[in-house]
Amino acid sequence: MAKNQSNGLGMTPEAMRQLAAKVTDVLVDRIDGLDGANAWDGEFREVLETQLGGPPPEDGRPADDVVDQVVREVLPNAARLDHPRFFGFVPSSPTWPGILADYLASGFNINSCTWLVSSGTSQLELVVVDWLRDWIGYRDGAGGLLTSGGSAASVEALVSAREAANHPDQPVVYMSDQSHSALKRAAYIAGVRREHIRLVQSDRFFRIDMEALRSQVSEDRAKGLYPLAVCANAGSSSTGSIDPLKEIGEFCAEEGMWFHVDAAYGGFALVTPEGKERMDGIASADSVGLDAHKWFFQPYEVGALMVKNAAHLENAFAIGHDVLQDTVWGSNHPNFADRGLQLSRAARALKVWMSVQTFGMTSFREAVQNGLDLARQAEEYVKSNPLLELMTPVALGIVCFRVNPGEGGYDESTLEKINSEVLTRVFWDELAFFSSTSLKGVFSLRLCIINHTSTWDDVRRTLDRVVELGQEALTES
Ligand SMILES: Cc1ncc(COP(=O)(O)O)c(C=O)c1O
Numbered sequence: 270m271a272k273n274q275s276n277g278l279g280m281t282p283e284a285m286r287q288l289a290a291k292v293t294d295v296l297v298d299r300i301d302g303l304d305g306a307n308a309w310d311g312e313f314r315e316v317l318e319t320q321l322g323g324p325p326p327e328d329g330r331p332a333d334d335v336v337d338q339v340v341r342e343v344l345p346n347a348a349r350l351d352h353p354r355f356f357g358f359v360p361s362s363p364t365w366p367g368i369l370a371d372y373l374a375s376g377f378n379i380n381s382c383t384w385l386v387s388s389g390t391s392q393l394e395l396v397v398v399d400w401l402r403d404w405i406g407y408r409d410g411a412g413g414l415l416t417s418g419g420s421a422a423s424v425e426a427l428v429s430a431r432e433a434a435n436h437p438d439q440p441v442v443y444m445s446d447q448s449h450s451a452l453k454r455a456a457y458i459a460g461v462r463r464e465h466i467r468l469v470q471s472d473r474f475f476r477i478d479m480e481a482l483r484s485q486v487s488e489d490r491a492k493g494l495y496p497l498a499v500c501a502n503a504g505s506s507s508t509g510s511i512d513p514l515k516e517i518g519e520f521c522a523e524e525g526m527w528f529h530v531d532a533a534y535g536g537f538a539l540v541t542p543e544g545k546e547r548m549d550g551i552a553s554a555d556s557v558g559l560d561a562h563k564w565f566f567q568p569y570e571v572g573a574l575m576v577k578n579a580a581h582l583e584n585a586f587a588i589g590h591d592v593l594q595d596t597v598w599g600s601n602h603p604n605f606a607d608r609g610l611q612l613s614r615a616a617r618a619l620k621v622w623m624s625v626q627t628f629g630m631t632s633f634r635e636a637v638q639n640g641l642d643l644a645r646q647a648e649e650y651v652k653s654n655p656l657l658e659l660m661t662p663v664a665l666g667i668v669c670f671r672v673n674p675g676e677g678g679y680d681e682s683t684l685e686k687i688n689s690e691v692l693t694r695v696f697w698d699e700l701a702f703f704s705s706t707s708l709k710g711v712f713s714l715r716l717c718i719i720n721h722t723s724t725w726d727d728v729r730r731t732l733d734r735v736v737e738l739g740q741e742a743l744t745e746s
Pocket of ligand 1: 504
């Protein structure tokens with residue numbers, strides 16, 4: 270028996286190559302055929318249970334069969350988030366080098382926990398973190414780590430804020446009514462009581478109302494509570510709105526509060542001059558969370574938490590452990606596990622680094638700009654079509670609109686019915702996939718246009734179809 274076949278879990282080199290080649294063919298065909306595929310497929314539980322349920326088998330079967338079944342019955346039942354006409358929620362379209370980076374990292378069995386265990390990918394993480402530092406506009410002394418995504422980054426940010434404030438009693442966290450649920454959960458996990466998570470009202474452009482924020486903070490101080498942090502949006506998930514970052518930064522400095530920016534969705538717009546301008550003030554934040562698996566074209570999972578003062582992370586998270594005593598190499602050799610909540614960690618920097626090395630920042634910048642440009646074109650389309658209504662000016666790749674012929678005089682509840690009917694029809698029509706949101710209680714259709722594979726033709730065809738289906742729904746209403 271060859272060494273790598275020990276205990277029945279190995280494969281011969283020929284079998285390994287053959288299986289990998291098969292999987293590669295499947296993936297390349299899938300990606301190459303995306304435009305002709307549905308943007309979404311799914312199946313009901315009863316069907317999937319019949320196909321996939323059951324106890325673990327005592328004896329295995331040919332690996333080819335297992336791959337065939339997975340490719341037939343499991344993986345296609347999913348949103349194709351990288352389809353050129355997938356505009357729902359927050360899409361993503363990973364690059365091939367990024368995908369292969371995950372394969373390589375798994376094959377090399379990398380655990381990016383400490384310098385001793387993986388110095389190569391720790392160095393890459395330092396490099397990628399430094400790129401992020403530069404894009405945000407942070408000075409030396411800032412630092413961070415790559416995370417599983419925006420949710421983990423938010424938890425780590427608020428735990429750092431709590432520790433920097435010396436773990437106060439009765440902390441209060443402020444965010445707008447547009448903030449992502451991940452931020453509320455993060456505050457809760459960081460020890461903020463649910464009733465002390467303040468959802469401050471937003472203005473008509475869905476940006477936090479500064480007056481409301483100021484008066485809420487002073488009211489809370491008067492009650493003896495501890496205003497801990499403000500979480501601002503730099504690209505809210507509903508509309509892409511950006512809170513007044515400069516003003517919030519100044520306010521937090523005056524009040525001695527931690528300033529966190531949730532840029533999970535919009536943060537990578539920073540690589541374009543336009544995005545950088547719109548996010549003016551972001552560098553005054555104590556921490557910024559941003560997701561490379563959204564608008565930086567990486568496979569799941571990779572987000573990042575950046576902090577203005579790198580020491581805050583280790584102050585909050587580093588805990589020595591006897592069994593890890595050999596891993597301490599000194600401050601010049603950071604152990605990324607000391608900066609966040611995970612010990613065993615995927616080598617997330619590899620995909621970011623490899624894809625940027627392969628295509629270069631000029632291409633990445635153009636790809637991000639493509640989303641900004643297409644969203645603006647979509648906004649013009651909506652504004653010039655008498656059947657459609659723009660719900661709010663486009664911000665950062667998100668277009669909120671609805672079917673509402675101006676002269677129709679439809680009331681809100683009829684409009685909601687018509688638009689949810691349009692959404693259902695789009696769904697079954699299979700040309701494209703997008704989703705909806707609720708804008709202060711008003712049902713809105715929503716396109717999030719950030720895939721590097723999307724073209725104006727994809728966006729225009731989707732909007733043309735909305736107009737057709739909207740016309741049908743109006744006629745039948
Ligand atoms: C603005 C914003 N914040 C936070 C999150 C949560 O990020 P993740 O899904 O990577 O945990 C999202 C996800 O869409 C988001 O859009």
